Amino acid sequence: MFITKYIKEVYLGIKSLLVGMKRTGYYFTHHKEIITQQYPDNRDTLNLPERFKGEVVMPHDEKNEHRCTGCQACELACPNGTIKVITQSVLLADGRKKKAIDKLVYHLELCTMCNLCVVACPSDAIVMAQTFEHSVFDRTKLTKILNNPGSKIMDGIE
Amino acid sequence: MFEEVGTTTEGDLIINVGPQHPATHGVLHLVITLNGETIKKVEPHLGFIHRSIEKMCESLSYRQFIYVTSRMDYLSAHINNHACAMCVEKGLQLEIPPRAQVVRVLMDELTRIASHELWWGAMAMDLGAFTPFFHAFRERETINDIMEETCGARLTMNYMVPGGVMQDIHPDFQRKVKEFIQLFKRKIHEYDEMVTGNVIFQNRMKKVGYLSAEDAVSYGCSGPTARGSGVRCDIRKYYPYEVYNNVEFEEILETGGDSFARYMVRIREMEQSVCIIEQLIDNIPEGDFQAKTKAVLKLPKGEFYSRVETARGELGVYIVSEGGTTPYRIKFRSPGFSNLSVLDHIARGSKLGDLVAMMGTLDLVIPDIDR
Numbered sequence: 107m108f109i110t111k112y113i114k115e116v117y118l119g120i121k122s123l124l125v126g127m128k129r130t131g132y133y134f135t136h137h138k139e140i141i142t143q144q145y146p147d148n149r150d151t152l153n154l155p156e157r158f159k160g161e162v163v164m165p166h167d168e169k170n171e172h173r174c175t176g177c178q179a180c181e182l183a184c185p186n187g188t189i190k191v192i193t194q195s196v197l198l199a200d201g202r203k204k205k206a207i208d209k210l211v212y213h214l215e216l217c218t219m220c221n222l223c224v225v226a227c228p229s230d231a232i233v234m235a236q237t238f239e240h241s242v243f244d245r246t247k248l249t250k251i252l253n254n255p256g257s258k259i260m261d262g263i264e
Numbered sequence: 265m266f267e268e269v270g271t272t273t274e275g276d277l278i279i280n281v282g283p284q285h286p287a288t289h290g291v292l293h294l295v296i297t298l299n300g301e302t303i304k305k306v307e308p309h310l311g312f313i314h315r316s317i318e319k320m321c322e323s324l325s326y327r328q329f330i331y332v333t334s335r336m337d338y339l340s341a342h343i344n345n346h347a348c349a350m351c352v353e354k355g356l357q358l359e360i361p362p363r364a365q366v367v368r369v370l371m372d373e374l375t376r377i378a379s380h381e382l383w384w385g386a387m388a389m390d391l392g393a394f395t396p397f398f399h400a401f402r403e404r405e406t407i408n409d410i411m412e413e414t415c416g417a418r419l420t421m422n423y424m425v426p427g428g429v430m431q432d433i434h435p436d437f438q439r440k441v442k443e444f445i446q447l448f449k450r451k452i453h454e455y456d457e458m459v460t461g462n463v464i465f466q467n468r469m470k471k472v473g474y475l476s477a478e479d480a481v482s483y484g485c486s487g488p489t490a491r492g493s494g495v496r497c498d499i500r501k502y503y504p505y506e507v508y509n510n511v512e513f514e515e516i517l518e519t520g521g522d523s524f525a526r527y528m529v530r531i532r533e534m535e536q537s538v539c540i541i542e543q544l545i546d547n548i549p550e551g552d553f554q555a556k557t558k559a560v561l562k563l564p565k566g567e568f569y570s571r572v573e574t575a576r577g578e579l580g581v582y583i584v585s586e587g588g589t590t591p592y593r594i595k596f597r598s599p600g601f602s603n604l605s606v607l608d609h610i611a612r613g614s615k616l617g618d619l620v621a622m623m624g625t626l627d628l629v630i631p632d633i634d635r
Binding site for chain 1 (some may be wrong): 328332402405413417420431457460461464465
């Protein structure tokens, strides 16, 4: 009795191992089902989805104009104090004074890519970029000023 | 009882299991008292990655605090965000559009599959099988790609907001999810072939770490850990939220109570998640993906509680509001903490080598335990 049970267990054990090994063997011979990406070498062909949250950027058009009114909605929406909007008042052509941004300081090292600032922005001035290789040698390089030097607000955005 | 717990007799060996470096993620430190190879006591040491998330939430507004909860149980980040958003909506008495409800449930179930797959791979790796880890991550990668396309992130999505979801689903979402379901239905048989039917695996899982139904209830276990002992506790079934009362699915129950029962619950739960997704993916109603909310959310004075079924069990979110823009107090009832508390009970008297099998099937996510 004992010996039959023992042989049966050995047989079932070997069978279950072979069933599992069949899977391994299948993938060993079917290279097309391998999905490994050679990451640093495939940078040119690497396509990230357009919604990927990599870092906050402020798009500028060809006239070096942005859409930011300096309303500080992003600063209020940010949970970590990542964004600081520094405003100044500029003199318009007709003599009126208007609030405009001087600098939009963005601390990438504090950012958690939660997308709340982009959602909060009423004039779509900031968007998420698809960059993800953020490592630098110096920590101060992670503090960025998003508006280009000499840029101003687009016409017609209040 | 006290003497047995508090003191060690001569000849006992105390060993430390687990990494404890603060820079590693998911650190669980177990101090184990051994008599020979038999476990006398298991003492989990927590606090290595305590980030005081509950306290942090008190200084954040009702829109902002949701993103922090992705960092609790990072494998079911969507479901955590869902619980918080639901609790805020309860306070605001906000009705969310049907499209948002369906998208939320779809995302929850995809997250559940992804989480169980990672558990399956990691648990098999704990037991010494390395191949399943790669097989599990291969399918999980497909889900991550779907998430990345719609939510913009792979792990900490912050997709659920009070009132609905942050963005509408991507145009390719439905097609990709259907492709994934077709792929996954094939692959889940491979999981059974490779691991479930394996004789070594079965011998290591069966009759190991027995947890009776009474103990599961008294220790406050929830999710697959409790359902492996035959306790009916699926929040989706008994306290349905969103569209869970409109879909047909089975609550998986196993009565074994051992590690293998808990394993089978999770494997079969993945099939049920696929079943829920199949029912909903073609029936996403048209309409808004987000209800109109005020720019600054203010909850009325009072206490609000919501509960969801995460991949690990019941997550409860309790908000005390004083009527301001930030919560007065937030408490998270995390499933991992209660599930870990049972480890000492089920490990006593068994061998040291079986401890890994028990820990594996409890599906511990340490940031969820520590918060």
